[in-house]
Amino acid sequence: MSLELIGICVLWAFLFGYVIIASIDFGAGFYNAYSVLTNRSDVLSDVIKRYLSPVWEVTNVFLVFFFVGMVGFFPQTAFYYGTILLVPVSISLILLSIRGAYYAFESYGMAGHKGYATAYGLAGLLIPASFSVVFTISEGGFVEMVNNYPQLNYKALFTSPLTWSIVVLSIVAVLYISAVFLTWYAHKARDHKASNLMRKFALIWSAPLAISAVGIIIEFRGHNPFRFEKMVSVWWLFAISAILFFVTTWLLWMKRNYGMMVILLFSQFALAFFAYGISHYPYLLYPYLTIHDSFTNKEMAIALIIVFILGAALLIPSLILLFKLFVFNKDYVRGIHDEHV
Amino acid sequence: MxxxxxxxxxxxxxxxxxxxxxxxxxxxxxxxxxxxxxxxxxxxxxxxxxxxxxxxxxxxxxxxxxxxxxxxxxxxxxxxxxxxxxxxxxxxxxxxxxxxxxxxxxxxxxxxxxxxxxxxxxxxxxxxxxxxxxxxxxxxxxxxxxxxxxxxxxxxxxxxxxxxxxxxxxxxxxxxxxxMPTKVAHVLLTAYMTCAFLLASIAAYRLLRGSTHEYHKKSLYLLMKLGFIFAVATAIVGDFSGKYLAEYQPEKLAAAEWHFETAPNAPLVLFGVLDDGEVKYALKIPFALSILAHNNPTAEVIGLDQFPVDEHPPYYIHYLFDGMVMIGMFMVALSLIYLLALWRDWTFIQTKWFRWIVVAGGPLSVIAIELGWWLAEVGRQPWLLRGIMRxxxxxxxxxxxxxxxxxxxxxxxxxxxxxxxxxxxxxxxxxxxxxxxxxxxxxxx
Structure with a gap:
């Protein structure tokens, strides 16, 4: 396996980690805002807060890890993506900042403040929408080279149906992932009222998720035949992902085996995410940038991989400890302890 | 392009x-x-x-x-x-x-x-x-x-x-x-110092607002003690930073000190104004720049004359440097006086005006941090990577x-x-x- 392939696999895995954790986080923020605004915070807020509180900062680190690693392993992405993404990513950053900071302000300083809760709930939904534009841009067709510098064609981007179908998919996926996860989490917390409510949300969002996913595949066909071909070549991965989706929804419908359901949920998205990633290979930005021509020098690559291995040796046990103490700690999940500082 | x-x-x-x-x-x-x-x-x-x-x-x-x-x-x-x-x-x-x-x-x-x-x-x-x-x-x-x-x-x-x-x-x-060594040490120590003085300023403020609780007094004492240690350490590292600059980035030191002509026995110029290339109304401490740069009062210090004009950092960084150092010195003195007074049982540290000064110490330290970073960044201009990329x-x-x-x-x-x-x-x-x-x-x- 070449160094650049190792690099991109690690980064893609971290991005997947971010997508899942952040989806749970953003969706939870939205459901929390919804329950605060409809004066039903007694049902949901507790269980959502208990999950989110100790892990929110960790979510952000996954994102930072991804983009720092990207610039490290593939420095040319800084030039291409840095230049064209100024506006879209700045908007994501502003939303992300409001979301992260106001989450903390509301939780620790002003519990139950409607304005603060709404601010971070809404910002959370817009973040995936704005980040998803990066995927769209990477498909090619929206960037031109002018005097050897890349330029983003905003008009083409914002009038493309592909853009908007990816935006819709990202929002629906966030709401679905989060609802399924929280159904299980609330169930574990023996909070059946909250669990049933989240189950309802999860079922509501399952149909739009399926429709928007299929819609994107159709959009792709018209947008970029070459990329569409590549996607079709890994059709079986997408097919397994679709089957897992149906099993997940079925378990949810039958109220059965929620633990298994969450594992299937993650597998479903992992398969789809990696299938998409494989179909994207070797392009980072179609057709200008591949992982081969943008790769850093060998010395730096080896240094980064060594640091990654050492860092992982430090982080994985720490993450396991974090999850053992909170997400997988029965007493904590059920709210028996309140040991916040 | x-x-x-x-x-x-x-x-x-x-x-x-x-x-x-x-x-x-x-x-x-x-x-x-x-x-x-x-x-x-x-x-x-x-x-x-x-x-x-x-x-x-x-x-x-x-x-x-x-x-x-x-x-x-x-x-x-x-x-x-x-x-x-x-x-x-x-x-x-x-x-x-x-x-x-x-x-x-x-x-x-x-x-x-x-x-x-x-x-x-x-x-x-x-x-x-x-x-x-x-x-x-x-x-x-x-x-x-x-x-x-x-x-x-x-x-x-x-x-x-x-x-x-x-x-x-x-x-x-x-x-x-x-x-790296001087920069890292400086950043860490000033962060510790600033936090100690920021929290001390909150404690002093609570005392001023009429709380007489033991808690605030203990906290103030602890923080002033820690602040003093970090502030002194910062000053020592600051001296090393001067030597680093003299050796590796002489133009940055020269611009910060308004040292235009390469010369031995260099004085340290504090404040003043530039009038047509001439320094006026400044306080000059004889030999101090030579000492800062080389630990030797008669050593030659490279001036801006050794660099093409389009590679000079903006001259206003002089004020950033002065402001940062003045605040640093002030905080060393303030915390020292506080500790001495506690030791000698001088009661003026319990007066309102003294506590207000302690309150000001927190924000002042933050200002020093800002001045320091502006000095570091503007002082590197016109370079992004010194000598390599503008x-x-x-x-x-x-x-x-x-x-x-x-x-x-x-x-x-x-x-x-x-x-x-x-x-x-x-x-x-x-x-x-x-x-x-x-x-x-x-x-x-």
Missing amino acids: INDSAVFWSRILTEVTLSFHIIYATIGVGVPILIMIAQWIGIKNNDEHYILMARRWARGFVITVAVGVVTGTVIGLQLSLLWPNFMQVAGQLIALPLFMETFAFFFEAIFLGIYLYTWDRFENQKKHMLLLIPVAIGASMSAVFITVLNAFMNAPQGFDIVDGQLINIQPLVAMFNPA TEQGATTSEYVDLMLILFSGLYFILAVGSILALQRMFKNNPIENEIARRKERDFV
């Missing part, structure tokens, strides 16, 4: 982001250590006040750390968004410490989460305190790695340029560049940077207001007297 307006606005936006982020970043680096010291004293002396001190600081810390994290994410991405041409080159040379920083940050984030949510979960308080060690190490190491990157921009090494190609890249040599070569070519400046300025305003309101509400609703009373009640039950 250089887009002049994009260069200009990129510089302003980076300056605004860094100036805002550095306040919260400094708190993020310094406060964990202070929490640890307070909790340790509390456990050792079995004194509940110190434990509560740790607990209350940790509570406030959550708010500031949230802003630190999000603005840190912002600057992390803005490096690529505003300086894509720079990051493309820097990525090949100095990505290693940036990557390490994410691990340090990761480590800190995990244990901070655990620490905050496990108060009273452990039978043995010491075990809980141990959780802070990775937080403090992670926080300080984040600062170390980021400062390494900044040091590299001042003293790039660890590669060769042949025909415009970067070759012989040595990531570790790039990290351990000559600017600032305008590194900037983005895209449009709308000015619009982004407006959006981000609005964001920082919202974050500043939100964090201040949240902190205010957190502590106003729960003054120390109430918290102690509540704990007593609970223990009684």
Whole structure:
């Protein structure tokens, strides 16, 4: 396996980690805002807060890890993506900042403040929408080279149906992932009222998720035949992902085996995410940038991989400890302890 | 292709982001250590006040750390968004410490989460305190790695340029560049110092507002003592920084000190104004610049005359330097006087005016941090990578940077207001007297 392939696999895995954790986080923020605004915070807020509180900062680190690693392993992405993404990513950053900071302000300083809760709930939904534009841009067709510098064609981007179908998919996926996860989490917390409510949300969002996913595949066909071909070549991965989706929804419908359901949920998205990633290979930005021509020098690559291995040796046990103490700690999940500082 | 307006606005936006982020970043680096010291004293002396001190600081810390994290994410991405041409080159040379920083940050984030949510979960308080060690190490190491990157921009090494190609890249040599030791030490110590004086200023303020609780007095004493130690250490490292500059970046030192002509027996110029290239109304300390630069009153110090005019940093950095050093000296003196007075039983430190000065010490230290970073960054101009890449070569070519400046300025305003309101509400609703009373009640039950 070449160094650049190792690099991109690690980064893609971290991005997947971010997508899942952040989806749970953003969706939870939205459901929390919804329950605060409809004066039903007694049902949901507790269980959502208990999950989110100790892990929110960790979510952000996954994102930072991804983009720092990207610039490290593939420095040319800084030039291409840095230049064209100024506006879209700045908007994501502003939303992300409001979301992260106001989450903390509301939780620790002003519990139950409607304005603060709404601010971070809404910002959370817009973040995936704005980040998803990066995927769209990477498909090619929206960037031109002018005097050897890349330029983003905003008009083409914002009038493309592909853009908007990816935006819709990202929002629906966030709401679905989060609802399924929280159904299980609330169930574990023996909070059946909250669990049933989240189950309802999860079922509501399952149909739009399926429709928007299929819609994107159709959009792709018209947008970029070459990329569409590549996607079709890994059709079986997408097919397994679709089957897992149906099993997940079925378990949810039958109220059965929620633990298994969450594992299937993650597998479903992992398969789809990696299938998409494989179909994207070797392009980072179609057709200008591949992982081969943008790769850093060998010395730096080896240094980064060594640091990654050492860092992982430090982080994985720490993450396991974090999850053992909170997400997988029965007493904590059920709210028996309140040991916040 | 250089887009002049994009260069200009990129510089302003980076300056605004860094100036805002550095306040919260400094708190993020310094406060964990202070929490640890307070909790340790509390456990050792079995004194509940110190434990509560740790607990209350940790509570406030959550708010500031949230802003630190999000603005840190912002600057992390803005490096690529505003300086894509720079990051493309820097990525090949100095990505290693940036990557390490994410691990340090990761480590800190995990244990901070655990620490905050496990108060009273452990039978043995010491075990809980141990959780802070990775937080403090992670926080300080984040600062170390980021400062390494900044040091590299001042003293790039660890590669060769042949025909415009970067070759012989040595990531570790790039990290351990000559600017690194003094810069790292300076950043860490000033962060600890600033946090000590910031928290001291809160304690002094509570005392001024009529609280006579033992808690605030203990906290003030502890913080002034720590602040003094860190401030003296900062001054010592500052002296080493002068020697580093004289050796490796003489133009930066010369511009900061208004030392135009290369000469021996160089005096240190304080304040003054520049009138047609001449220094007027300045306070000159004989031989001091030669001592600062070379530990020798008669040593020759390189002046700006050795550098082409288009490579001179802006001369106004002189005032940034003076302001930073004056505040630093003032804080050393203030904390020393406070400690002496406690020792000799002088009572003037309990007067209102003295406490107001202590209150001012916190914000003043933050101003010194800002001045220091402006000096570091503006003093490197016109270079982004000294001697290799000029600032305008590194900037983005895209449009709308000015619009982004407006959006981000609005964001920082919202974050500043939100964090201040949240902190205010957190502590106003729960003054120390109430918290102690509540704990007593609970223990009684």
